[in-house]
Amino acid sequence: MAALSLAGCYSVGLPxxxxxxxxxxxxxxxxAALPDGDYTWPAINYKSVDRKYWRQVVDYKSGSRxxxxxxxxxxxxxxxxxxxxKALxxxxxxxxxxxxxSGDAQIRVKRMHPIWRPPQEMIARKPSLGRYWEEGFPAGLKNPLGARAMDLWQGRTDTLYRIHGTPDPSSIGRNVSSGCIRMWHQDVIDLFERxxxxxxVVVLSKEGEA
Structure with a gap:
């Protein structure tokens, strides 16, 4: 459990x-560049991004366990x-x-090197993506879901909400046109392991509530 402690002040009890x-x-x-099975995820030019978006432990008051x-x-x-x-x-x-x-859900599916299927709404806007509907966009460096994906469910219902990697590291800290919750490959792998x-999972609304 030593790896979980920072200055010995807290531990979440997960091995x-x-x-x-x-x-x-x-x-x-x-x-840095990260070898991961058949792939090596590129190094992140993290110094070009506001430091607040780097992985870090912060003061954070929350009623969540x-x-x-x-x-x-x-x-x-x-x-x-x-x-x-405290929170990471x-x-x-x-x-x-x-x-x-927004709301409360659980991570019910975790996918390493996920394939991606565009939603029908996206296919309607861009019909050329229809070829990826049946077999999906293959895993790899160009896959829109990146290195990992975690799928949120409520009971037996898939919310279609995803936490996933991204092949576009410059999108971190920004609002973008596609995807759900994007993370740098190195960060989504770190979260995936935790x-x-x-x-x-609690997804906050604009008012800061679940």
Whole structure:
């Protein structure tokens, strides 16, 4: 459990967690090119992005239990709750679908190297994407879902809300036209390793409520 502690002040009680970023965290290493099975995700030019969007532990008051994921699409942050006062924060990019739903859900599906199927609404706007409907866009460096995807469900209902990687690192910290909740490959892999299936997720509304 030592990897979960930062200055010994909190722990979320989940085993086999990556170390939390502290004062001496090596961002150069964290955002370096990352070999991952058949792929190597490119290094992130993180210094060109506002530091607030880098992976970091922050003060964050929340009524959610430790181990909960809180998504704030309007401020473009995703929080992994550590205690009622601290959270691990990641910068995100938010696609149009990221504003389409808010509420409480669970991560019921976790996908490594996911394939992507465009929604019918997108195919209607761009018919050339229809070829990806049956077999999907193959996994890899150009896949719109990137290195990992986590699917949010309410009971037996798929909300169609996704937390996923992105081949466009410049979209982090921005509102973009497509996708749901985008993360740098290195960050979505880090989150993927922390959260088990059935992790509770709270997606905030514009008023800051679930």
């Amino acid at each position: 086999s967690q990556p170390a939390l970023p502290g004062d001496d965290f090596d961002y150069e290493l964290a955002y 430790p181990g909960t994921v809180v998504v704030d699409p309007y401020n473009r942050f995703l929080y992994w709750i550590l205690s009622n006062r 924060r990641y910068g995100i990019g938010v696609g149009r679908a990221g504003f389409a739903w 959260v088990p299936l059935r992790t509770n």
